[in-house]
Amino acid sequence: TRLILATRNAGKIAELRAILSDAGLPHELVGSDAYPDVPDVKETGVTFAENALLKARTLARATGLPAVADDSGLCVDVLGGAPGIFSARWAGSHGDDRANLELLLAQLADIDDAHRGAHFACAAALALPDGTERVVEGRLLGHLRHTPAGTGGFGYDPILQPQNDTRTCAELTPAEKNAISHRGQAFRALVPVIKELLG
Numbered sequence: 001t002r003l004i005l006a007t008r009n010a011g012k013i014a015e016l017r018a019i020l021s022d023a024g025l026p027h028e029l030v031g032s033d034a035y036p037d038v039p040d041v042k043e044t045g046v047t048f049a050e051n052a053l054l055k056a057r058t059l060a061r062a063t064g065l066p067a068v069a070d071d072s073g074l075c076v077d078v079l080g081g082a083p084g085i086f087s088a089r090w091a092g093s094h095g096d097d098r099a100n101l102e103l104l105l106a107q108l109a110d111i112d113d114a115h116r117g118a119h120f121a122c123a124a125a126l127a128l129p130d131g132t133e134r135v136v137e138g139r140l141l142g143h144l145r146h147t148p149a150g151t152g153g154f155g156y157d158p159i160l161q162p163q164n165d166t167r168t169c170a171e172l173t174p175a176e177k178n179a180i181s182h183r184g185q186a187f188r189a190l191v192p193v194i195k196e197l198l199g
C-alpha cells in the first residue's frame with residue numbers, strides 16, 4: 001500500500017524515510033509533493049498533536065490514501081516552552097532555519113549554561129481516508145549551546161546538545177540522530193499502529 005508523508009520539509013522527509021524503512025514498514029512512502037493540488041494545511045492547532053493530525057487528515061481526505069504527518073519543534077525551558085509549535089516561523093518567515101536559530105540565540109544571549117535546558121518534541125500522526133486517526137509523541141532532552149556547531153540535520157540541530165552527548169545534533173550521523181531523536185521515537189512508536197491498521 002501507498003502511504004503519504006504529509007510534509008514539505010526536506011529535512012523531515014529524509015529522516016522519516018530512514019526511520020520508517022529501518023523499522024520495517026513495508027509500505028511505499030510517497031512525499032506530499034506528489035500531490036501538488038492539495039492546498040497548504042493551515043496549522044491552527046495549539047498543540048503538536050493537533051497540528052500533526054490536521055496535516056495527516058487533510059492529505060488522507062484529499063488523496064483517498066493513508067497519510068502520516070509530523071509536527072515538531074524546539075521547546076526552551078527559560079522561554080516557557082517557546083518557540084514550540086511556532087518553531088518553523090520564529091523569526092517571521094516560514095522555514096528560514098538560519099534566521100530562526102540566530103534570533104533564538106540572541107534571545108538567550110544572557111542565559112547561562114545552567115539555565116539553557118530545552119527539548120525537541122515531535123507528534124507523529126496517522127490518518128486513514130475512513131476517518132480513523134492515531135497520534136503519538138516523542139521527545140529529545142538536552143541543552144542549548146551559545147554558538148552553532150555541525151552541518152548535519154536541519155533547523156535548530158546545530159545548537160541542541162542532547163543529554164549524555166558532547167556533540168550537537170548537527171554533529172551526529174543521521175543514524176545516530178534518528179536513534180535518539182524525538183522524531184525517531186515518535187515514528188517508531190507509530191509503526192506497529194500503522195501495521196495493525198493497514199496490514
Ligand code: ITT
Pocket residue numbers: 006007008009012043070071072073074085087088089095097100120153154155156157169181183
Ligand atoms: P511541514 O509542516 O510541511 O511538515 P514544517 O517545517 O512547517 O514542515 P513544523 O511546522 O512541524 O514543520 O515545524 C518544525 C520546525 O521545528 C522546523 O522548521 C525546525 O525549525 C524545528 N525542528 C523540528 N524538528 C527538528 C529537528 O529534528 N532538528 C532541528 N529542528 C527541528
